[in-house]
Amino acid sequence: MDINDNIDSSLVIKISFDKLFKQYENLILDDNDYISANAERVLEVAKNNPILREGFSDFSVFKTHEKEINVILQDAFSPILTKNEIKTASVPYHNFIFNSSERFRSILKTAGDDFELEMKNLPENQRYITECAIILNFCYGYDLNFKRPLFYEIPDSNGIMRYYKILYNADFTEITPNENAVKITQDDYNELLDNFENIDLWKEKFPLNSYTFKGFVISNIFDVTDDQSISNIKSTLIGKEKRKNESFMQGFSGIFQSLFGLKNIEVGFSIYNEEDDAFERVYGVGMNSYLLNDMESKNCADALCEWSYNKLLRENEYFSVSDVEKSFELSEGRAPHIKVLQNQGIKSAIFAPIANEDGLMGILEIVSKQPKVLNSINANKLVDVMPYIVSAVERSKNDEANLIEAIIQKECTSIHPSVHWRFKKEAKNFIKNRLNGTNSNFNKIAFENIYPLYGQIDIKGSSEARNSATQLDLALQLNTVKKILESASKIEELPIYEQYIYQLNEFLNDIEVHFQVDSEHQISSFIKNEIEPILKHLYSIEKLKIEIDTYFTRIDDRTDALYHHRKLYDDTISLINKEMASLLDQKQVEAQLMYPHYFERFKTDGVEHNMYIGESITKEDSFNPIYLYNLRLWQLQVMVEMENMYYQMQSDFPIALDVASMILVFNQPLSISFRMDEKQFDVDGTYNARYEIVKKRVDKAFIKGTQERVTQKGKISIVYSQREDEVEYLRYIKFLQSKKYLDNDVEIVELQDLQAVTGLKAIRVSVLYHKNKDDKDFYTYDDLMKEIKA
The missing domain is CATH 3.30.450.40 (GAF domain)
Structure with missing residues (x-):
């Protein structure tokens, strides 16, 4: 076996003691007889074993010349100090050691048979480059300060990791170029200075095995655990x-x-x-x-x-x-x-x-x-x-x-990180002008030529659900009061009780037959002004105390009304908004990494979001329409994921409600500016205002010639006005169909004209759902409802 086997290096390694022997050749003339005699002894070993001077790389030579190597290294590895000094003889940046002090051998023995010695702080991919840097020093005279502290990490007898620093003595080494070495010029050197991490460049300048390392190094090792x-x-x-x-x-x-x-x-x-x-x-x-x-x-x-x-x-x-x-x-x-x-x-x-x-x-x-x-x-x-x-x-x-301040900014203001630089710039100008005594007005913050994206996941029939909850609460409150008055009329047969019971029945009939916006106010006023004084009077009757106490404990202090079904509704809306907004926020982190853009979301009866993307926001000359197309596809995919998440969680909500999703596509770039009074961004200009009008009205629009709303549960509705938008989104839909995100029932419909807005169309396509995150099957909305109710 050879030392150079399986080593990817620019150096061919040959162990040689030639430079050590030359040191002894100088010592042979020393005035000290002991030093001179010792030098003669070492040189006699060199004379009788020429391979030790010539150099070798075969492991077998160490075995056959073990005794001779010990003799010539005796001065470096003093028997007097061997139990105290931590020292090795080796080749640089490799874990091959051919001689060591007794203290070092004891440390390795304590570490255990399964311990493998390995240098730390020298990544494998940098070993090659470090050796090339040595060549530049040795062969070309460039004074490169490439040295880094090298360590061994070796456990002691208690299993505690100890740290040992390695210092090389390279007095006995030389490096010479081989035939395949590439002559390094000043231009090469200048190029290498700026490309330390470019391993391919270093291998080009220093091919494999293009130089020969001849000699050995002595490693002086120190325990630096503390x-x-x-x-x-x-x-x-x-x-x-x-x-x-x-x-x-x-x-x-x-x-x-x-x-x-x-x-x-x-x-x-x-x-x-x-x-x-x-x-x-x-x-x-x-x-x-x-x-x-x-x-x-x-x-x-x-x-x-x-x-x-x-x-x-x-x-x-x-x-x-x-x-x-x-x-x-x-x-x-x-x-x-x-x-x-x-x-x-x-x-x-x-x-x-x-x-x-x-x-x-x-x-x-x-x-x-x-x-x-x-x-x-x-x-x-x-x-x-x-x-x-x-x-x-x-x-x-x-x-x-700082994190608390950042959270306050994120949760309580509209300054999104993507545009923070612009606010920071204006704030700096504001401070500079104020310090200079000049005009210190905070300048208008606006962004031009940016593309808007809008989407919403809206709770379907939220008004009807809220009205229904209000009706149920009012009916429950009226019936509770009616029951108390019926009990009172049996105790005190006063006609006034019958009068109040009659009015209560009238109210019950009204809210059941034709509930109106002001019905709640009328009933609340009647109960507060007419009924509550009666109840306080009746509280003196012992038999009615429990009923009246029960009634008042069910009355909400904030609304001064019975608040049960409406609380279930409000809690459901709150939970839906929280979960949908949380998912959208998580996904936004990924989207910002793709390309920075402005993002804001609002919680209403559902969650809606605005996004603006363009070069003026990023302040870099890097914007390309591909980033807009990517964000549109991302938005469509996330809307589908939000739909899925909602229906997977629907059974956990206090009441069951449906949602409908919509995306508004606006083809032309527009301008937005920050409204200081409202602390939010808004569109600039009359033409751009059309976009805001459509945003506010389109989800309530009907399909042309029908009374059917464009947004439907179980479907994604994509509203647009330009033919190129239709082509673009049909491509996205086809892609998401291939991933089983969307069904194959694509339809294109025309919308009725809105005020000042005509020519709108919509693509509608059904979402495919999964029962839970791990579910590999997919279902239509109707299938999913059957599974949930089963």
Whole structure:
């Protein structure tokens, strides 16, 4: 076997001790007799074994010349220091080692037979390029600073990861070009400087096996576990999305295990809420607090004893509990922090305050289920890492404050991220002008030549459903009052009761036969002004108290009316809007990655959305109609998904309602501007206003010559006016039919003329549904209803 087997490299590796022997040739004339004699001894080995000078790559040579190699490397690997120094002889950037100190061999033996030595911080795809950079230094004299710290990660006898830094001594190496080497020019060098990641370019300039590495390197290796653990803590704390990753705390605990040299320790955090003087759990996946255990928050005075409270909160100093069992006995279980550790089976712990000049921000909790392993002595290791933890918590608090502001902006304003740059630009100009003492009016924000997209998923028959719920509530309220008055007339035979019962019956008949808009107001006024005084009078009658109490407990304080069926309706609308808007928001994240565009949605009786796409919004010269077509297809597909999601959830809603979906296609680009008074975007100009008119009226439009609405349950309606739009959307429909999103019953209909708008048409096609997310079958609306009701 050969060292170069299965290695993709620009270097042909030959182990040679020629440069080492040349060093000894200089030493043979040394005045020190021992040094001179030793040099003669080494050179005698070289003379008798010329292959050691010439170079070799066959593994068998190491076996046959093992004794001789040990002799010539004896000065480098001193027997006196072999148990202390960590040293190897090898070739650079490879894990092949042919000589090492006893200390290094012991470290590998402890790691176990299944451990494979591997360099860290040197990605495989960069090894080739790094070797080429060495060639540029050795053969062409370019002073490239390409060196990166290299490490071994090797577990100790307790399974704790230790870190070893590798420093190369390359005094005994040389590199020479082979026949297939490409001469590197200044232009080549300049090109390579800007293309470190371009592996193909480097292989072009430095073909496989085009240079020969002759010699060996001595690796001086140092245990840098403490330094690397601190570095790893810094890197881990800098990382984003920490609290979303379940493995974060496992990895973080592992780093502290290396720092302390202890296998079974865990790390937790608790946040200090200054306003409430309480500790709170850090929210996030895998986050623990051993001070709080299973509680979400706890008052500091209840979580700590007086001494530990002063230590952490007032003095901002850490403390340890080396023996929880002993401390529990001494405190007789009265120290809260000791008791909570005892309950969790923890035997030793360190509590460290995370504090800055403004005071305490949180607590770092390090715990172990072994007594005495955490104590006041090794707690001092935290001195070097606490500044980084403090910085990370400060940054996290700032990030959280920024996130809160971002959520407020997202949920409470209409400034979408896609146009935020424009508002930011105007805000900067506003501030600059104000500081310069010039006109500081906030300029109009407008975008020209952008394409609009509009869609809605509307609750079908929402007005009828609301009226029906109102009728049922009024009827229930009237019948309840009527029953109380009937009971009262049996106790007191007063004609006035019969008069009120008659009026109640009249109202019941009216709402059943011809319910009108003002019926609710009339009935509410009658009950409030006429009936409630009577009920208060009747409350003195013992037999009626329970009935009257029951009645008033069912009256809603806000509406001053019976609010049962209307609540079911309102709750259903709210749930529908919430779920539909949530799905749309999730899908929008993907759409923005395709191409940035403006997006807004509104919750009404359903969910409607506006989108605007164009170059003036992105402020880049990158817009192409393909992005518009892509967004239109995305919109159609998402509308189908929203329909599916709705009917999959329909049975969970308090009442069953149907929805109908519509997309409005507008062929021409338009302009929009931000209306400061209404805090939202609106179209500019008379011509563009036509688009808004159509948006507001088209979902109520009838098909020409009929009384059938264009929007129907179970169907997607695509409203348009231009022939090219029809062709475009028929293509999208055909594609979605192939994916079983849509049925084959495509129809094209003309719409009746709207005020100031004529010539509208619509494509209607049925949606194919699935009973649930995992259901592979698809159903028409009628099929789905039969399945749901079955």
